[in-house]
Amino acid sequence: MKISEMKQTLPGLAAVNFRLPDGTYLPAHFHVTEVGLVTKHFIDCGGVERRETAANFQLWEAGDYDHRLAPQKFLHILDLSAKILGRDDLDIEVEYQQDTIGKFGLAFDGQDFVLTAKQTACLAQDACGIPNDLLALPQLQTACCSPGGGCC
Incomplete structure (x- = not known):
């Protein structure tokens, strides 16, 4: 609003x-x-x-x-x-x-x-190193950075 x-x-x-x-x-x-x-x-x-x-x-x-x-x-x-x-x-x-x-x-x-x-969200999904099909998973829709993911 x-x-x-x-x-x-x-x-x-x-x-x-x-x-x-x-x-x-x-x-x-x-x-x-x-x-x-x-x-x-x-x-x-x-x-x-x-x-x-x-x-x-x-x-x-x-x-x-x-x-x-x-x-x-x-x-x-x-x-x-x-x-x-x-x-x-x-x-x-x-x-x-x-x-x-x-x-x-x-x-x-x-x-x-x-x-x-x-909700939180990753604003640089292309930099995270997570394949697009995994980004659709509910647990990854609010955060993309993971150990070894390359963005953090």
Whole structure:
């Protein structure tokens, strides 16, 4: 989901609800504690330099059970964050505390915002030395580097 999609969606909602990939809802008293610009500058296992930029929302819950984030308040937070996020229509990623900080993608199902699972992937599959027919195996779809594979 992109920032523009969220801004278009929020005015039509009576409440802001987030659901985890397993179907569990975040408590209604969650807070948006941060909206930030995250830039990742890295080299993949094939030696290619890359950059990724996303808008990051950090969701958090506290013991203030009467707290509810209204759609208009969320829009106000997004408007305030424009000076950090700039004018680019960025993809949104969400951080939410579980056993450790979880990092999710974001979608909208027509009623709720849905935190979507993110996966790792090899960006330099041609440099890994793993035959294409093996890359189709489920255990290799999220990581390509293996001992002796030549990329790491």
